Amino acid sequence: MDFWNDPLKVAADWLLGILTGWGMPEIAAQIVIGFLGVLILLSLLMVLDIFLVWIERKVVSRFQSRIGPNRVGPFGLIQPFADIIKLLIKEDITPTGADKVVYNLAPLLSMMSVLILWAVVPLAPTMLGVDLNVGALYIIAAGAIGTLSIIMAGWSSNNKYSLIGAFREVAVLLSFEIPMLTVMLIPTIFAGSMGIAAITNAQTIWFVFLSPLAALIFLIAAIAELGRSPFDMGEAESELVAGYNIEYSGMKFGMFYAGELLHAFTFGGFLAILFFGGYRFFGLEQVSPFLAIVVILFKAMIGYWIIMWIKYTLLRIRIDHMLAFNWKFLTPLAFVLLMVTAFLNALLADAPGWFYISSMFLSNVVLAWIALELARSTSRKEREKVEGAKKVAEAHH
């Protein structure tokens, strides 16, 4: 086994040889190597996170016709390090009446809920933390811990703005979890497994071509799950000051902020893995695992860029519109899409590949068209109702 084909296994075997050579029992050596692997992955992610701050600031300034950080280092690349030093030396304030343990635990859980997602991300055919057979559900479970951290932060800060922010944010997160989980079952149907590695391996043709509607619903639900604009109800800086993290200062706020950025990047990655072939790109992943890592990071960056593009383009939606959009449009659409996909998948099990793909694609187009027509006629009726009420009110004046 040569290093360039399976670097992780070669490195692990080499370390195992050294550690057992020192007289360590093999099982202990395995545990040490496992911990080292986790440590290295997490450190790389945190370093990546530092640069994500720079990327986010550069991209948003370009969208807003500004230049962005450009003073410290080439292209302002050293700026995030300066920010970190600033965050670290800031005074760490705990508000009076705060619930200390819960207050300090919340930022940790927030960061953790993002980092544990990377346990199931396949970076290359031979590189992944664990090949869980329930990978798709695991993503939602990690999200549940993120939701918990938000409500803990909002409650323990002893501040009405943070509590209202947490309530709104959690209502959005719980609602959008449902269409997200539903559309995650669609790649599961195509791949015949919930494991993330199996889903990646099954994508000889990217699932976005089989089910573009599912990819779109996943993107919308992911943006809501991230709490980013147009679904940034938890922050709503103009009415709630900053939402659930208003009382946090210094590095504790930094944890929420860095967690959000890494979360966005991670969901860009999951969009790539579930619908855009993960590390697969015209056989490049077979050449070298390092190329596969480059491919998946590149795809994740594109997903992250799309999320940023939407964030800095759209306005915030009102909370009742947001929830109505989810419960009355997105969730039923996701359910119908899942049923149609499952039905067609069973019906066309023996059909030739091109027929399977084109009928899946067409079913998506037809469903999207029907859903949009229904939404249009409903909104027209709503508008007429509102305008009729206005006319009545004017007649009374």
Added chain:
Amino acid sequence: MTGEQIIFLVVAFFTLFSALRVVTTGNLVHAALWLIATLFGVAVVFALLDAGFLAVVQVVVYIGAIAILFIFAVMLTRKDMRDQGPQLNKTWWFGALLAVGTFSGLYFLLQGWNGLSKTAADFPSGFDAVGELGTALTSPAAYVLPFEVASVLLVAALVGAVYVAFNRK
């Protein structure tokens, strides 16, 4: 003692301790957070038993939905969220009696059961536990009826909740 046993003992102690804190802590939100810790401990036990699907569903459903709704209910129904009510009411002795009775009953039942000292057989290689579970839940020879009955019950509860909350204009 194997590593798995050590992990189990630590997790079991953690779960029981947090379960105790759920009923002994005075602050309702703290009680809900301790309940989440308990449920997480149970999820870890599921994971130790190679029931990955149950472990993940435990986290998604119990922690992600039910416990969060508990916290919501506590926050929305109490005037003061730091409320420190009394821990016991008049019928505490009846609850204690019931708990002792249940525990001793289980103890005597499990005395005659030899499953406690057995070790479970490993899964055969390539065994798809999630797939098997899915087949079992939808096959008429297995659990399709209980599964459907539970679904109908949940739908009925959902319809009832919508009916109660529906605002007729």
